[in-house]
Amino acid sequence: MRKKNREVAVVGVGQTKHTSKRDDINQVELIAEAVQKALDHAGLTIDDIDATVHGNMELFEGIHQPDMWHTLAFGGYLKSGIRITTGGTTGATLACAVDNIVASGLHDIVLVIGFEKQDEGHTTTGITAMADPLWGRSLQTGAITGSTAQIMIEKFGERAIKAAAKYRIIMNENAKLNPNAHLKLDITEDNVMNSFPLAGELRYLHMCPQSCGACAIIVAAEGVAEKITDKPVWIVDHETVHREETFNLFKTTGDVVTTHEMAARRIYKRNGIKKPLDEIDLFEMYDPSAWWAVDWLQKFFLLPEGKNLELVENGDICRDGKIPVNPSGGVVSTNPIGASGLLRVAEATLQMRKEAGPHQVPKEVKRALASGFGGTYWTVLLLLSKDKPQR
Amino acid sequence: MAKKIGICAVAQTRFERAKDKKRVQEMVWEVVKKVVPESGLSFDDVGAIVTVSDDILDARTISDSAIGDVVGAHMRSEEKVAQDGAQAIYYAYATIVSGQADVVLVTAHAKESQVKSRNLVTTAAFDPIFERLMGMDYLAAAALQARAYMEKFNVSPNAIAKAVVRSRKNAAKNPYALLRTPITVKEVLASPLIADPLHKPEIYPTCDGAVALVAASEDVAKKICKKPVWVTGIGNCYDAFYLGDRELWRSKSLEVAAKRAYKMAGIKSASKAIDLIELSDPYAHQQLMWLENLGMCKLGKAKDWFESPKISVNPSGGVLAGNPMMVAGMVRVIECVLQLRQEAEKRQVKGVKKAIAQGATGPAGQHQAVIVLEA
Numbered sequence: 001m002r003k004k005n006r007e008v009a010v011v012g013v014g015q016t017k018h019t020s021k022r023d024d025i026n027q028v029e030l031i032a033e034a035v036q037k038a039l040d041h042a043g044l045t046i047d048d049i050d051a052t053v054h055g056n057m058e059l060f061e062g063i064h065q066p067d068m069w070h071t072l073a074f075g076g077y078l079k080s081g082i083r084i085t086t087g088g089t090t091g092a093t094l095a096c097a098v099d100n101i102v103a104s105g106l107h108d109i110v111l112v113i114g115f116e117k118q119d120e121g122h123t124t125t126g127i128t129a130m131a132d133p134l135w136g137r138s139l140q141t142g143a144i145t146g147s148t149a150q151i152m153i154e155k156f157g158e159r160a161i162k163a164a165a166k167y168r169i170i171m172n173e174n175a176k177l178n179p180n181a182h183l184k185l186d187i188t189e190d191n192v193m194n195s196f197p198l199a200g201e202l203r204y205l206h207m208c209p210q211s212c213g214a215c216a217i218i219v220a221a222e223g224v225a226e227k228i229t230d231k232p233v234w235i236v237d238h239e240t241v242h243r244e245e246t247f248n249l250f251k252t253t254g255d256v257v258t259t260h261e262m263a264a265r266r267i268y269k270r271n272g273i274k275k276p277l278d279e280i281d282l283f284e285m286y287d288p289s290a291w292w293a294v295d296w297l298q299k300f301f302l303l304p305e306g307k308n309l310e311l312v313e314n315g316d317i318c319r320d321g322k323i324p325v326n327p328s329g330g331v332v333s334t335n336p337i338g339a340s341g342l343l344r345v346a347e348a349t350l351q352m353r354k355e356a357g358p359h360q361v362p363k364e365v366k367r368a369l370a371s372g373f374g375g376t377y378w379t380v381l382l383l384l385s386k387d388k389p390q391r
Numbered sequence: 392m393a394k395k396i397g398i399c400a401v402a403q404t405r406f407e408r409a410k411d412k413k414r415v416q417e418m419v420w421e422v423v424k425k426v427v428p429e430s431g432l433s434f435d436d437v438g439a440i441v442t443v444s445d446d447i448l449d450a451r452t453i454s455d456s457a458i459g460d461v462v463g464a465h466m467r468s469e470e471k472v473a474q475d476g477a478q479a480i481y482y483a484y485a486t487i488v489s490g491q492a493d494v495v496l497v498t499a500h501a502k503e504s505q506v507k508s509r510n511l512v513t514t515a516a517f518d519p520i521f522e523r524l525m526g527m528d529y530l531a532a533a534a535l536q537a538r539a540y541m542e543k544f545n546v547s548p549n550a551i552a553k554a555v556v557r558s559r560k561n562a563a564k565n566p567y568a569l570l571r572t573p574i575t576v577k578e579v580l581a582s583p584l585i586a587d588p589l590h591k592p593e594i595y596p597t598c599d600g601a602v603a604l605v606a607a608s609e610d611v612a613k614k615i616c617k618k619p620v621w622v623t624g625i626g627n628c629y630d631a632f633y634l635g636d637r638e639l640w641r642s643k644s645l646e647v648a649a650k651r652a653y654k655m656a657g658i659k660s661a662s663k664a665i666d667l668i669e670l671s672d673p674y675a676h677q678q679l680m681w682l683e684n685l686g687m688c689k690l691g692k693a694k695d696w697f698e699s700p701k702i703s704v705n706p707s708g709g710v711l712a713g714n715p716m717m718v719a720g721m722v723r724v725i726e727c728v729l730q731l732r733q734e735a736e737k738r739q740v741k742g743v744k745k746a747i748a749q750g751a752t753g754p755a756g757q758h759q760a761v762i763v764l765e766a
Contacts, residue, residue: 002489005394005490021468044487055473057453062515064445064448064513065474065516065752065753066516067629068754068758070627071629075629077629078629078643078647079629080473080627081627081628081758082482082627083472084470084473085446086471093470096470097470099489100482100486101485103485103490104485104487105393105488106485106625126452128452129450129451129452130452231510234545239468240439240467240468240469240470242456242459242468243464243465244460297470340520357537360655375456375459376456376459
């Protein structure tokens with residue numbers, strides 16, 4: 001286990017209902033909804049909060065330094081605070097950042113806010129501005145990336161197409177049970193496979209939506225956390241791995257170690273996890289498309305090739321399966337980008353506390369993973385535990 | 392007593408009106424390639440990377456992705472603070488003391504010259520329905536603040552202009568500063584009024600630049616570094632967003648941030664304990680205001696304090712002499728480090744043992760950060 005100055009736990013979570021449009025309210029009101037729910041969940045008031053951590057992606061709404069305005073929503077007046085952003089991984093990075101801030105002893109109780117209000121901007125334009133203005137911008141198509149589908153089909157043929165469709169349906173069934181999820185569709189695997197193509201075999205129904213939504217979590221230090229709740233969820237470890245040179249023009253099926261594998265290897269090594277599939281009870285994965293999701297199951301669980309498809313085909317990742325993945329419906333059902341990574345932590349927390357409601361998994365969740373994805377190829381991975389870590 | 396971290400190496404580019412021969416990546420590489428070897432470490436020793444930049448200013452979503460390779464973030468952690476550079480020190484502290492990493496590389500960059508007007512960026516910080524249409528931007532907010540301060544405490548235009556005179560006099564000795572030509576009060580007041588009551592030289596110049604530093608845990612800093620400078624106090628704070636909700640003639644957030652930093656550093660009387668202050672004064676009146684809010688003198692009395700200053704303020708020339716937004720607060724930290732290490736060359740102040748660096752983010756300094764540094 002890595003060293004840590006003191007233990008840190010999630011003590012309350014809140015989120016809005018996520019939808020494609022929230023034109024009834026502004027950003028401040030959207031965030032305030034999630035903040036109030038998190039405070040109520042923790043049984044705290046805004047006066048109990050020492051500091052705040054805020055993040056989203058500026059170019060989706062076009063607000064410069066939005067934490068300034070949003071102090072109105074998160075009660076920032078005369079409180080400490082920081083804004084941290086890392087693109088799609090932002091929400092997950094916020095969870096890492098608050099872990100560091102509380103563990104360092106700077107503050108005891110910290111409120112974290114991730115949000116996106118995508119009805120106020122144009123998401124694909126925003127993402128395209130990520131590419132280098134000289135070399136990449138004329139090629140970039142937002143987050144619509146078809147290469148994983150191509151690689152998977154080269155390896156597994158028709159079987160991969162079916163697995164991606166099945167994954168999407170499993171997520172849809174989960175989302176239907178989650179009162180806050182965005183997309184709850186009436187679709188079949190055939191519908192997914194025959195929806196219109198966005199890029200090669202990446203089709204419309206494989207892809208996540210653009211959602212408006214906010215997520216807030218409250219995090220506290222050991223000694224304080226236990227007084228706030230009898231069900232603290234401990235942040236055991238986190239790992240961030242970046243890679244810039246994504247686009248390999250020469251070879252699409254190389255043996256490049258992905259950032260997901262690297263993050264997983266490091267987390268497992270530090271925490272003595274030998275058989276992740278057996279030792280992890282639940283995974284809330286940032287899955288922007290069904291293709292990525294099926295591929296990434298292999299990367300995150302360090303599985304032999306093809307085993308990831310089996311997990312989908314056998315229904316092991318279903319809510320009542322051996323290793324439930326995204327009982328919330330995942331990012332492929334709900335994607336308020338700056339909140340999405342934080343929602344993974346919030347949803348895993350609810351599952352551990354047995355408070356997820358209709359989408360609660362039947363098995364006991366003692367140890368869970370939560371991931372974030374973004375940038376050119378970036379991973380943030382967090383390990384959460386019901387039991388307080390013994391270092 | 393709170394734990395401390397050490398700053399082991401610092402670097403800054405020369406600040407220029409427009410580095411149009413360099414891309415952001417080249418600008419950042421210039422400081423990163425200096426600072427890592429200077430710390431006596433290699434990239435392999437860097438446990439985490441913290442960067443500072445702004446997506447809208449860079450016109451680039453995930454502006455840190457542009458510099459990932461340059462800061463050595465390949466297959467490693469990098470996280471971006473989207474506030475003034477002083478906040479990166481707060482986060483580096485958290486990263487180190489939490490136990491995540493023993494060594495953190497911190498960078499900040501901005502190319503204000505790339506945008507048609509800085510004001511086009513900062514107008515986007517305002518409430519899109521009620522405030523933006525009035526033409527609010529950070530300059531307009533600063534001008535309203537300057538007027539409120541001058542009215543409240545009967546501060547003359549002369550007293551504000553003198554801040555620019557001091558800045559230029561000091562900057563003449565700082566090879567990294569942009570505006571190094573001396574100026575008189577008469578010249579300042581004869582310059583065009585850009586946003587009443589602020590004249591052109593009373594507003595920081597548009598400029599480009601980057602900075603980097605290496606911070607480490609106490610144990611590691613002692614091992615690798617001959618003259619570590621210790622971060623012993625950190626405080627930050629938000630003020631109200633709407634200008635009308637604030638007492639514009641003082642910064643409550645700076646008063647609270649300073650109190651937090653002093654408490655952490657065990658400082659009882661800041662005006663006695665501190666030898667040097669580097670503060671972020673993009674607008675001339677803020678040099679006076681921030682000094683008061685840092686607790687160096689009573690509210691409204693900075694104009695008199697500066698007649699016979701007991702503490703050295705901005706020997707670098709400060710932000711008025713030219714540091715871009717996002718970067719400015721980290722330059723303050725770096726200048727304090729150089730002073731505490733006795734390496735500030737011609738601008739060296741004698742006998743500096745304890746210094747404070749201040750950085751601000753947002754309209755009229757809504758968010759404030761204070762860092763206490765010791766030799």
